[in-house]
Amino acid sequence: MNYLTKTQLAVIVFFIPLVFKMANLPGLLYAECGADGYVALGLVTAVEFLQLFLVLFVVKMGGLGAIFERYGRVAYLLLSLPLYFVMGTKSVVFFSEVYFYVCDYLVYNVPALPIVTVSLLVVFYLATKGVKAVGRVFELSVWLLPLIVLFGLLFGKVNLSWQYLTPVLEDGGLRALAGVDKYLLYAFDFSPLLFFKIEEKKNVRVVLSAILCVGAVMFCYVLLVASYGRATFLISDAFAHLASFNVVISEIGSLDWPSALLWITTAVGNVSLKFSAMGEGFRYMKIRREVGLLLLTVLIGVLVLFVFSGYREILALVLSPVRYVVVGIEIVVPVVLLALLGNKNKQKKVVYAT
Amino acid sequence: MRRKIKWIFTLIAILLFLFVGDKLPGEPxxxxxxxxxxxxxxxxxxxxxxxxxxxxxxxxxxxxxxxxxxxxxxxxxxxxxxxxxxxxxxxxxxxxxxxxxxxxxxxxxxxxxxxxxxxxxxxxxxxxxxxxxxxxxxxxxxxxxxxxxxxxxxxxxxxxxxxxxxxxxxxxxxxxxxxxxxxxxxxxxxxxxxxxxxxxxxxxxxxxxxxxxxxxxxxxxxxxxxxxxxxxxxGEAGARALNLAKNEVKKGVVESVGDHGEKIVCLITGKKAKFSYDLEKKTVDLALSINAIVKEIVDYSSDDAYVDRTQMTDEEVKRAQSQIADEVEAFFVDLRQKDADIFGVLDGFYSKYGKQTAALTIGDINLKVNVDLKVSKV
Incomplete structure (x- = not known):
């Protein structure tokens, strides 16, 4: 059975809200709302976990699979197709960040085509292997974290000015809200879990992981602002800049490789999770999973290479009204699922009682 | 089917490395x-x-x-x-x-x-x-x-x-x-x-x-x-004044003059600098806490003069404190006249008072340096 263990879920819950908030978002958010950004980001991440616990509750009730069983294919399609739109849009945005990172930061002057092709193949492969494999990738990559912290403590050079972190929410939080509104697309990213089965155990580790994640998001942003001050808006690939030596050395032996590896792995893992979720959905649409995933991979590749091929195009997509639709779907669909599954359960109970 | 996928994937990967691999960085x-x-x-x-x-x-x-x-x-x-x-x-x-x-x-x-x-x-x-x-x-x-x-x-x-x-x-x-x-x-x-x-x-x-x-x-x-x-x-005085106000610089040498004109050299062993801001008075207080040890006291006043002590008197410590404070303040004032904010105090004011500092310029600000020099024997 291809399902997520609770340990895998806890690791995924830690990384999913973190990974793309630590790429280009900090710089963009600082340009929009200055030091208020880290408060805004922390609050949004905390609110995101409300969505997570709603999603987990729905999954416990059977998730989208239960909708298919109880309400049929049409209901399933009506509820899953909007989620496909959400995951597709986010896959384009997030996958672009992956290849921007590789092409702009990690290696010298490499064209997008080979990077996109190779990375998408990895995404495709992981998606075909199923959510358990994706979860395992996350589980393995978590071991890089202590290595990065250790290298940072031993060799890191930082000059932190805490004065850049204040004042915050001076105008009552209006600037922070404006920033959150603008980059809403980066929040609420747990809907792929609706497609999977998750091991039934207590959620203690998941809750702990959620708290750690909010702390990690705020901590990274605080470090970045304290390091770069008012120049934070210029910083892309924030996680890479926070890593020990602030430079990727493309030769063997660089101490920055653990951070590069961690970001790339978890970023690809994040996109793979969405692909894997869509792959699960294909089963109920009478589409062979592998064929559906292959077509999806080609579609995302074409979109990334030819339609949203540059940073400007991706930013336009992120800032377009599509973001409201995406977040709306992320919130509304789990609520509808909860209502439908709750209603059906109630009906069942009534039947059993008589 | 899964096995087929694995083999297909492996084949694609091999083909990619064969035909697109030269586009990847591979320089020795x-x-x-x-x-x-x-x-x-x-x-x-x-x-x-x-x-x-x-x-x-x-x-x-x-x-x-x-x-x-x-x-x-x-x-x-x-x-x-x-x-x-x-x-x-x-x-x-x-x-x-x-x-x-x-x-x-x-x-x-x-x-x-x-x-x-x-x-x-x-x-x-x-x-x-x-x-x-x-x-x-x-x-x-x-x-x-x-x-x-x-x-x-x-x-x-x-x-x-x-x-x-x-x-x-x-x-x-x-x-x-x-x-x-x-x-x-x-x-x-x-x-x-x-x-x-x-x-x-x-x-x-x-x-x-x-x-x-x-x-x-x-x-x-x-x-x-x-x-x-x-x-x-x-020159060196400017470099010293700048670094004395920086927290990350913790070592160095401070020179002073003794009660009888002796040259006193102290080695800084630790240092803390703390800025505090008062918008009403438009003043920045820089509290410098310096730990030092006396390295050398030389008397050039006469041919047969020699110094047999390794401690500074209270007066000498005060004189050294005042000398350090004067050096830092003079550096700040000189650059303030050139409209330069060498210690980043405008950011400090903004950090504490926010938008109230919108009209504040470096020309309005005074710096007071308080030095607490603790000198121990070698």
């Missing part, structure tokens, strides 16, 4: 020109001459040191010049191991300072922690100079900074610091200035012939800039 280390130091000279009005100190380059136009060559190229852009250096050395120029950047005096004092430096700052292949120095002359001349104690200038400077970087008389600036200062409210930047002191062959220890002039280098002075405009050069 030997084909890379590893730059350990980078110099920029402004040539005329619109071109730069780049000097790259390269480890084990295949070919080079000039030589210095035992294991590096300095290769130069001129172009209107840094990347253009780097491409030419790559052609000259027959390798791909790699800045990943470059930890020091030298700017010629002309460039450091010109308005092109930041626009030229911006390429290096935004270049992800050069460490933001690379040290930046202005040189008192041409960067190429400095980089091709033979250092008196072996090695090349870039590695020599890194070694010196590693050993003495925490001392108050050595100002240190990284590329990231330049970026942060440039975007601060006061937009005031400073760069340490490297000066060359040629040694005569008799002075050098390695028995070189007179033609092999060797040099030692000092970096105890600094240029201060506001945005792109050069304001002034300060």
């Amino acid at each position: 280390l030997s084909s890379r020109a590893m730059v350990v130091g980078f110099g920029i000279d402004l040539e005329g009005d619109s071109s730069v001459k780049i000097s790259a100190q390269i480890l084990n380059a295949a070919s080079a136009s000039e030589t210095s040191g035992q294991t590096t060559q300095v290769v130069t190229a001129t172009s209107s852009t840094i990347s253009g010049a780097m491409s030419r250096i790559g052609e000259k050395s027959g390798s791909t120029v790699a800045l990943t191991h470059c930890n020091v950047v030298f700017l010629c005096q002309k460039l450091a004092k010109s308005r092109q300072f930041y626009s030229i430096l911006n390429y290096l700052i935004t270049n992800d292949y050069l460490s933001e922690n690379a040290y930046l120095f202005a040189v008192d002359g041409k960067a190429e001349d400095f980089m091709t100079s033979a250092t008196a104690f072996g090695g090349n200038l870039s590695l020599y400077i890194q070694k010196a900074v590693g050993m003495h970087g925490e001392y108050v008389d050595l100002p240190i600036k990284t590329l990231r610091d330049v970026l942060v200062s440039y975007h601060s409210l006061g937009q005031t930047n400073w760069i340490p200035v490297l000066k060359k002191e040629p040694l005569t062959p008799e002075q050098s220890e390695s028995g070189q012939s007179p033609s092999d002039e060797q040099s030692v280098f000092t970096a105890n002075s600094l240029y201060v800039l506001k945005k792109n405009v050069f304001l002034a050069e300060y």
Whole structure:
């Protein structure tokens, strides 16, 4: 059975809200709302976990699979197709960040085509292997974290000015809200879990992981602002800049490789999770999973290479009204699922009682 | 089906590496020109001459040191010049191991300072922690100079900074610091200035012939800039005043005068600097807490004078405190007259008072320095 263990879920819950908030978002958010950004980001991440616990509750009730069983294919399609739109849009945005990172930061002057092709193949492969494999990738990559912290403590050079972190929410939080509104697309990213089965155990580790994640998001942003001050808006690939030596050395032996590896792995893992979720959905649409995933991979590749091929195009997509639709779907669909599954359960109970 | 997918994937991966693999970076280390130091000279009005100190380059136009060559190229852009250096050395120029950047005096004092430096700052292949120095002359001349104690200038400077970087008389600036200062409210930047002191062959220890002039280098002075405009050069006193107010600099030497005119030298063993801001009074209080030990007391007042004590009197400590405070305040005031916010106090005010400081300028602000010097016996 291809399902997520609770340990895998806890690791995924830690990384999913973190990974793309630590790429280009900090710089963009600082340009929009200055030091208020880290408060805004922390609050949004905390609110995101409300969505997570709603999603987990729905999954416990059977998730989208239960909708298919109880309400049929049409209901399933009506509820899953909007989620496909959400995951597709986010896959384009997030996958672009992956290849921007590789092409702009990690290696010298490499064209997008080979990077996109190779990375998408990895995404495709992981998606075909199923959510358990994706979860395992996350589980393995978590071991890089202590290595990065250790290298940072031993060799890191930082000059932190805490004065850049204040004042915050001076105008009552209006600037922070404006920033959150603008980059809403980066929040609420747990809907792929609706497609999977998750091991039934207590959620203690998941809750702990959620708290750690909010702390990690705020901590990274605080470090970045304290390091770069008012120049934070210029910083892309924030996680890479926070890593020990602030430079990727493309030769063997660089101490920055653990951070590069961690970001790339978890970023690809994040996109793979969405692909894997869509792959699960294909089963109920009478589409062979592998064929559906292959077509999806080609579609995302074409979109990334030819339609949203540059940073400007991706930013336009992120800032377009599509973001409201995406977040709306992320919130509304789990609520509808909860209502439908709750209603059906109630009906069942009534039947059993008589 | 899963197995089929695995084999199909493996096949695709092999085919990709066969046909697209050449597009991926795959250069061996030997084909890379590893730059350990980078110099920029402004040539005329619109071109730069780049000097790259390269480890084990295949070919080079000039030589210095035992294991590096300095290769130069001129172009209107840094990347253009780097491409030419790559052609000259027959390798791909790699800045990943470059930890020091030298700017010629002309460039450091010109308005092109930041626009030229911006390429290096935004270049992800050069460490933001690379040290930046202005040189008192041409960067190429400095980089091709033979250092008196072996090695090349870039590695020599890194070694010196590693050993003495925490001392108050050595100002240190990284590329990231330049970026942060440039975007601060006061937009005031400073760069340490490297000066060359040629040694005569008799002075050098390695028995070189007179033609092999060797040099030692000092970096105890600094240029201060506001945005792109050069304001002034300060010597050792300026460097000390600047570093005394910085928390990350914790060592150094403080000199004072004794009750009978003796020269007293104290070694700083620890230091804390704390700024506090009062918007109503428009005053910044800098509380400097310094721990030091007496290293030496010399009396030049008469031929037979000698000092048999290793402790300072209370009066001498007070005098030393006052001297330190005066030095820091004088440095601040001098730069305030030039509209420069050398200690970043405008950001400090904004941090505490927010938008209320919108109309505040550096000219309105007074600095009070309180020094608490604790001197212990050797």
